[in-house]
Amino acid sequence: MDYRWLIFFTALLFQPPPTLPAVQTRARYDVVRNISEVEQGSFGRAGLSHATLAGALLHGLKEVKSFQLSLWSLRHNTVAPGSGTPIHRHSCEEIFVVLKGSGTLYIAPSNPDQDHPGTPQEYPIFANSTFHVAGGVVHQVRNTNEHEDLQCIVAISKPPMKVFMYKDWFHATQCCQNGISHVLG
Template sequence: MARLFCNAVLALVFVLFCFRGGSGALEKPGGCRQSEIPLIRNLSEQGYDSYSLSFGLSHKTVAGAVHHGMKEIEVWIQTIAPHGRSPIHRHACEEVVIILKGYGTFYLSDGHDPDVPGKPKEIPIYPNSTFSVPVNSVHQVWNTHEAEDLQFMVAISRPPMELFVYRNWSTPHNEAILEEIKWNKLKSSSELKQCKEPELKDEL
């Protein structure tokens, strides 16, 4: 399992390096520059932040738009506790998921009804399985195991993501709620200072 995790991390690090385009510094959306991110980081030294999007979900941004200046893709590691789940949701970006450990069910709307998600397909997920989520497809992940966490790596396109959440599979698309994503916000005043736009000087 450790070898699988390392291989997945190395593969995604390679992709992230390619997207950097050789620049010595990274920019946040809007032109905010930050110091260069180390190519190799020890994720075990970075604690998880728990968020209340749904029961039992914890999230870590490995490389993202807001905190790391990524422009084309964003990479996360998420963990869902036993019997926990993600919300029923959609987003206007592509998503690729790699299951690192645990077992669960991936629910995906078939998209046949233009007004509501409808009854979803149920697809079992397990270690080393992977799946892609098309743009604006309504989906959800459940941890169905009695005792083991479900952990997976996520890569999304076009960050930062906007998340639309559904009450249930019968909720009309136009009633989905735009959810605040806490990891898309800066956490500290020091981060805010780093992203403060430089003052314009009057050259006249």
């Protein structure tokens, strides 16, 4: 019997494993990431934080045509008790999945005056619920739970977005890109 094959396979068995580079996508982002290690932003608003998980927003709010998710971005939002997003509208479509907590989704009535959206319709949101906000719809998400953060995954179409914010449901505030707002009413 030829023992050379046995020696060869034994040498392979005890050989150290090759050093492999980290698994990355073609856009040089790790395939698997820990959400708690992703940089958080707040839009300058107390009680509201977000982390972009995937898509064009990872590229500095610029659409990257070579990256397949450039038409959508995926975010993880956390809203502290009593806090919420501003009352706003934008051309982007949003799809929310509530992971934890509860709150209220406020939507302007159909065919609102874009400068003064009027009294909103209220919808309770809760863990494992999902909802869709079409582009151009005035809306707000608030954490109305006094005891627990509201956490959502949000898919956003066509970033970057130009946001128009409102002081309240009856006065307009126009906001241009980069979060600089100008009170109109």
